Amino acid sequence: MLYLEFLFLLLMLYIGSRYGGIGLGVVSGIGLVIEVFVFKMPPTSPPVSVMLIILAVVTCASILEAAGGLKYMLQVAERLLRKNPKRVTLIAPFVTYSMTFLLGTGHAVYSIMPIIGDVALKNGIRPERPMASASVASQLGITASPISAAVVYYLAQLSNIQHDITLVSILSVTIPATLFGTLLMALYSLKRGKELNDDPIYQERLQDPEWRERIESTTATSLDENLPTAARNSVLIFLLALLTIVVVAMLPESRTIVEGQKPVSMAVVIQMMMLCFGGIILLVTKTDPRKVPNGVVFKSGMVAAIAIYGIAWMSDTYFQYAMPQFKSGIVEMVTDYPWTFALALFIVSVVVNSQAATARMMLPVGLSLGLDPALLIGIMPAVYGYFFIPNYPSDIATVNFDTSGTTKIGKWYFNHSFMAVGLIAVIGSCCLGYVLAQMFI
Numbered sequence: 494m495l496y497l498e499f500l501f502l503l504l505m506l507y508i509g510s511r512y513g514g515i516g517l518g519v520v521s522g523i524g525l526v527i528e529v530f531v532f533k534m535p536p537t538s539p540p541v542s543v544m545l546i547i548l549a550v551v552t553c554a555s556i557l558e559a560a561g562g563l564k565y566m567l568q569v570a571e572r573l574l575r576k577n578p579k580r581v582t583l584i585a586p587f588v589t590y591s592m593t594f595l596l597g598t599g600h601a602v603y604s605i606m607p608i609i610g611d612v613a614l615k616n617g618i619r620p621e622r623p624m625a626s627a628s629v630a631s632q633l634g635i636t637a638s639p640i641s642a643a644v645v646y647y648l649a650q651l652s653n654i655q656h657d658i659t660l661v662s663i664l665s666v667t668i669p670a671t672l673f674g675t676l677l678m679a680l681y682s683l684k685r686g687k688e689l690n691d692d693p694i695y696q697e698r699l700q701d702p703e704w705r706e707r708i709e710s711t712t713a714t715s716l717d718e719n720l721p722t723a724a725r726n727s728v729l730i731f732l733l734a735l736l737t738i739v740v741v742a743m744l745p746e747s748r749t750i751v752e753g754q755k756p757v758s759m760a761v762v763i764q765m766m767m768l769c770f771g772g773i774i775l776l777v778t779k780t781d782p783r784k785v786p787n788g789v790v791f792k793s794g795m796v797a798a799i800a801i802y803g804i805a806w807m808s809d810t811y812f813q814y815a816m817p818q819f820k821s822g823i824v825e826m827v828t829d830y831p832w833t834f835a836l837a838l839f840i841v842s843v844v845v846n847s848q849a850a851t852a853r854m855m856l857p858v859g860l861s862l863g864l865d866p867a868l869l870i871g872i873m874p875a876v877y878g879y880f881f882i883p884n885y886p887s888d889i890a891t892v893n894f895d896t897s898g899t900t901k902i903g904k905w906y907f908n909h910s911f912m913a914v915g916l917i918a919v920i921g922s923c924c925l926g927y928v929l930a931q932m933f934i
Contacts, residue, residue, distance in 0.1 A: 495815050498532055502811050506804070506844045510884070514796040517846065521803030525810060534814040540805040540853050542649060542760055544798050547642045547849065549764040550597045551794030553771035557731050558791075559784040560774055561724030563601055566592060567715045571608050575716075578616045585609045585623035586630035586679045590671070593634035595735065597641040599887055600793035602631040604715065606894040611712060614897055619689055621899035622682040625910040626918075628891040629880055630675045633918050635848050636873050637668045639738055640763055642801070642849035643876060649760040650856055651866045658866060658934065660742035660759050666870050666929045674874065674922030678914040685913070686899060698898055708896050723778035730777060734770035738763055793886075797847065804845050805853040812854070816861050827862055834859055835872035835923055842878035846885055851876040871930030874922035880915035881907075 505524030509517035528534045557563060570588045577584055588609075589602045609627055613620040635641045639660055644667070651658045689695050698704045741747050741762055748756035775782060785791060827834050837858075842851040855876075859869050879885050883892075883902045888911050892900050902909045 495818055498528070498534075498811065499815070501527070501532075502808065503844065505807065509804070510844060510846060515799050518799040518801070518803035521800075521807040525803070525807040528807065528810050528814075534810050537806065537809045537813050540801060540809070543642050543646050543805065543849055543853050544802055545764055546645050546760060547794060547798045547801070549767035549771075550640050550642070551791060551798070552785075553731070553734065553767040553774070554596050554598065554601070555785045555788050555791035555794070556771045556774050556780060556782075557596075557727050558601070558788040559782075560727035560778040560780040561720050562727035562731060562774075563604070563788075563790070564715060564718065565720055565724040565728050566595070567604050567608075568718075568720070570605055571715050574608060574612050578612050579618075581609065581612045581616065581618060582622040582626070582682050583679050585627040586675050586682075587672075589627040589631035590634040590637075590675050593631050594638045594668075595731070596790070597635070597638045598790065598794060598797075599631040599635060600797075601790055602627070602887065603789065603890050606891050608714065610895050610897070610900075611714070614708065615712075617689060619686050619692070619899050620895045620897045621686050621901075621910050624891050624895055624900045626675075626678045626682045626914045628887050629678060629911055629915045629918050631887055632848070632877050632880070632885075633671050633674060633874065633922065636876065636922075637664065637671045639664060639735060639742075640767065643852045643873075645760050645763055646849060646852045647856060647870065647873065649758060650860065651869065652759070654860065655866050655934075658870075659745075661739065662933055663870055663873075665933050666926050667873055670871075670922045670926035670929060671874055671918075673925045674918035674920075677921040678918040681917055682914060689897070689899075692899065695897055695899060704896075723780070727774045727778050727780075730770060730774050734766055737770075738766050741766075797849070800845075801847055801850045801853065804847065804850040808845075808850075808854040809857065812858050816858065827864060831864070831868050832872070832923075834862075834864060834868070835875040838872065838875040839878035839881075839919070842876050843881045846879045848876040851878075867930040867934035868927070870934055871927035872923045874919055874926055877915075877919055880911040883909040883911055 502524065505521060509520035512520065529536050573588065574581055574584060589605060592602050593599045606624060609623050610620040613623050635643055638644060644663060648660050648663055742759055745756045748762060750757060838851060838855050841855055842848065845851055880888060892902060900910045
């Protein structure tokens with residue numbers, strides 16, 4: 494019966510994934526009701542902590558966007574790319590990685606994708622090379638961001654088990670590991686695919702006068718807009734927020750409000766700091782709060798929160814119910830082959846399309862199996878597997894932004910532009926992450 498119920502769980506996740514975003518959350522609500530009232534599973538608590546973290550981070554980042562901060566960051570990134578156009582394949586993934594690292598979400602990079610494609614095309618470089626890896630890097634950076642919901646959830650859970658695990662110790666593993674994975678896929682991308690002059694599909698597209706004019710006349714740029722000083726100031730304040738969070742994480746005594754009691758948890762600290770600095774940005778830059786809900790960061794963040802709400806609650810209810818029966822068989826396999834849990838993280842991520850939801854679903858499972866926290870941190874990049882099926886918004890947007898048609902979803906669906914670079918980045922990150930975790934955790 495447990496296996497049939499597990500198949501039901503996968504079916505609900507699959508149906509929800511067909512609708513994506515909010516659809517994934519509410520379809521999971523259907524599954525949750527059936528689990529409780531038909532299968533008689535005791536409901537667990539909803540993932541309130543993760544949702545509050547997402548809400549706080551998205552609020553601050555949305556105010557930053559409304560203040561013009563994202564446009565300022567975009568202009569800085571574009572200047573870097575246009576100063577080094579021949580190296581766009583190497584630089585572009587690190588640009589999108591950095592934006593995600595700072596903002597805690599990969600949904601802020603859509604505006605840079607047309608610029609990456611434009612720089613590549615104008616310099617005779619196959620746009621697929623920088624664009625596909627840049628899309629993957631924008632999601633890989635989530636496990637390295639100090640304010641991402643996935644990282645903060647790992648911190649909240651693991652620090653309760655092993656008190657010397659801090660935000661800094663987690664980032665000391667995930668940052669170099671994911672940077673290594675990003676470098677590997679950037680190097681791989683340097684020569685991937687045919688040169689534009691030898692690509693029959695691209696050359697055929699050039700024969701169409703309408704497409705030829707579109708390719709040759711398109712110039713995507715953000716540099717023609719003069720931004721107010723408030724845009725730069727909002728970015729500086731946001732960077733100060735990140736620095737403050739890291740400093741507080743490094744100094745546990747600063748979180749001890751009452752002597753003799755436990756320090757305030759970092760999950761709570763991040764929520765407070767994001768709300769606080771969001772307010773500071775709003776007041777200092779005199780941003781109109783009515784603009785905040787209209788930005789891409791706010792909309793995508795709220796959609797993510799609703800998706801995680803349903804997914805995590807439904808999945809957690811099942812795993813808490815089934816774990817006592819599953820534990821004996823799984824423990825032996827995972828003990829003998831620890832990497833199999835990384836594969837489990839990857840497969841779940843492919844289905845649920847969210848790193849935070851994957852962490853919320855699977856980390857308690859790993860802990861209940863008795864897995865070493867160092868192992869769980871080392872293989873953390875495996876929570877990013879949703880490039881495998883090319884239906885994630887950033888991947889779809891990247892395909893649409895590439896006017897050359899070289900970034901594509903293949904005829905057989907799985908032979909798409911993101912598969913090779915995604916596997917290289919995730920496997921490379923997990924391998925180095927495992928080594929670093931044994932050293933630092």
